[in-house]
Amino acid sequence: MKGLKKKRRIQIIALAFVALAGSTALIGFGMRDGINFFRSPSQVVEAPPPATEVFRIGGLVEKGSLTRGQGETVTFRVTDTNATVPVSYKGVLPDLFAENAGMVGTGRLVDGTFVATEILAKHDESYMPKEVVDALKEQGVFQHETPPNG
Template identity: 55%
Template structure:
């Protein structure tokens, strides 16, 4: 009788160990591309990351800064009211319809040679929406204006 209990206990411990290993592997797989950190233009101007670090840059699209290039590529400037970072969108999708000057955006990509190379853009989904990170950055810089006021 005791050997059956002992065997069952070993089986439960082994099953728990296998479940733990599977969980660790799934978590590792989920983070295979790394954690995308968010930075404002001011933070990026202070400390430039390495050219192979993938992260998110958020702020307002500077008025008069959007310049169309060949295909779906275009240039623009992201600002938080304190610093400005030039951005080149090199992704495969066309510019979002609601991506306009003076509006909040988050660009994902790499900072290389003094320019942010974005391969993905997040734009507002309606007339009043602005990403929380961008609102927080603009409030810290003292330039946030509530669109509902």
């Protein structure tokens, strides 16, 4: 009787371990496309990621670089004032998207051009995505604008 209980416990522990390993593998498999690393334009220029890697890039839309092509195709350059990366996007840009404003894009680097599948722009006059602020601070060019009430 004692040997049977010990054997049953070992089977339950082994089954629990297999279930835990299986669920961890499923979570990792499900999240593999949901994790996008953020890079500044300087990081992209210094160490270009492979064309298969989806990542996020952020910075300021370079003044004078916004060009609207045929249909919904838009090209512009994103900069952190140290490096500039050309961006191509096919779709409708957010209403507040503008030159010299903060943006974050998701996509891939193809032949030196960031081909975006999604573009996010700042939502009011004082907001800039945290990743963009951190990258600009790292470059020493971020200037915080104090809000009118603060």
